[in-house]
Amino acid sequence: MVLRRRSATIVVAGLAASLAMALVGPAALAGGQVEHFDLRGAANRPYSIVNGPDGNLWFTQSDGNAIGRITPDVTLKRLLLPTEGSKPYGITVGPDDNLWFTERLSNRIGVMDASGTILAEYDLPTQDAQPWDITLGPDGNMCFTELAGRNIGRIKPKGRIKEFPVPGVGLVDRLRDKLTNRST
DSSP states (O other): OHHHHHHHHHHHHHHHHHHHHHHHOGGGTTTOOOOOOOOOSTTOOEEEEEEOTTSOEEEEETTTTEEEEEOTTOOEEEEEOSSTTOOEEEEEEOTTSOEEEEETTTTEEEEEOTTSOEEEEEEOSSTTOOEEEEEEOTTSSEEEEETTTOEEEEEOTTOOEEEEEOOSOOHHHHHHHHHTTOOO
């Protein structure tokens, strides 16, 4: 048990150091300056961040309906998404070196290249599934979670989507049932 706790502490410390290196470079660990980007306001709400294939940091701005980019010379750019109110959440780099992201309220998975051009938006089969987070799977396909759909989804690089039900009652189901006085 002690070994597990010590290992977990080392892992957490290692993750924190890696995050600091990714966000602000070696200067953060060597007593250098840390750059702060003020993204407060109704049109922002940053959510997920990823180190992009182009050496920039890319992040979702959920309330701003945008994908943000921070360059190594600390230039911040905001790229609006074509579907108004889509609320992007998760973002990652795919096997094609494009940025793949979830559009929670428009119920889509989007793909953007490193220049900021939207390459595709794929509708999910489950209505109002609310795709949340996304990652590259070990098989080269993208995998994502659905908050309300109670599924784990897989999308192939060409856009073919398959959903896998997660057994059990989810949070959204419990809340809906509570509001309608049903028991699950």
